[in-house]
Amino acid sequence: MEKTGDAEGFAAISREIFAPLYPYYAARFLAASGIRRGLCLDAGAGGGLLGLAVAEASACRVILADRSVAMLRAARQEIAARGLPGRATVLGADVTALPLAEGCVDLVVSRGSVMFWDDLPRSFGEIWRVLAPDGRAYIGGGLGPPAMRRAICREMAARDPRWREDAPPPPRPGTDPDTQAAALRAAGIHDFAIEPDDAGHWIVFGK
Numbered sequence: 001m002e003k004t005g006d007a008e009g010f011a012a013i014s015r016e017i018f019a020p021l022y023p024y025y026a027a028r029f030l031a032a033s034g035i036r037r038g039l040c041l042d043a044g045a046g047g048g049l050l051g052l053a054v055a056e057a058s059a060c061r062v063i064l065a066d067r068s069v070a071m072l073r074a075a076r077q078e079i080a081a082r083g084l085p086g087r088a089t090v091l092g093a094d095v096t097a098l099p100l101a102e103g104c105v106d107l108v109v110s111r112g113s114v115m116f117w118d119d120l121p122r123s124f125g126e127i128w129r130v131l132a133p134d135g136r137a138y139i140g141g142g143l144g145p146p147a148m149r150r151a152i153c154r155e156m157a158a159r160d161p162r163w164r165e166d167a168p169p170p171p172r173p174g175t176d177p178d179t180q181a182a183a184l185r186a187a188g189i190h191d192f193a194i195e196p197d198d199a200g201h202w203i204v205f206g207k
Contacts, residue, residue: 011047011074017155024144026053033136038106043095044113048075055087065091095123105130108137115175120183136206142197149199
């Protein structure tokens with residue numbers, strides 16, 4: 001059963017503490033991909049802050065997909081607060097079964113979600129299926145450049161004893177690059193990169 005309080009707490013932390021990350025990574029992914037318009041999917045979007053940052057920094061339309069009813073509610077509130085109802089929509093769906101047409105998505109982004117995906121090969125395969133020719137995907141996690149990471153860690157350490165003032169908690173089992181690389185290959189994706197970040201890494205692939 002979904003824990004609404006947990007979801008609301010996570011959404012609040014995303015807005016209040018992690019907020020600088022989303023425009024930072026949105027700008028980075030848009031610049032790296034060269035994509036400025038078309039359809040963006042935020043997979044495992046949570047409150048939708050990364051996808052909405054993409055919408056605000058480009059002409060892309062955005063789908064915020066998550067399986068949590070509470071997180072979709074938070075995403076709808078963010079869409080309204082940012083004045084983006086014509087450019088962003090929510091989608092209740094698990095990453096393993098996206099109700100989207102093959103090849104319809106130009107840009108896939110996902111931050112802080114992949115560690116919760118129950119079936120990595122199937123999830124990566126679904127993202128590959130919906131990705132358009134010349135589309136790009138950026139999946140993983142990070143806390144931005146060192147100064148941003150330190151500021152976030154300090155604030156999180158005051159709220160959660162698992163955090164240190166200079167580093168996040170250890171990653172969840174199964175989120176290491178080797179495990180994810182094996183899952184990508186199992187999904188039939190062989191041309192990919194796993195790029196290290198200051199406090200994490202990003203899986204990058206495209207068609």
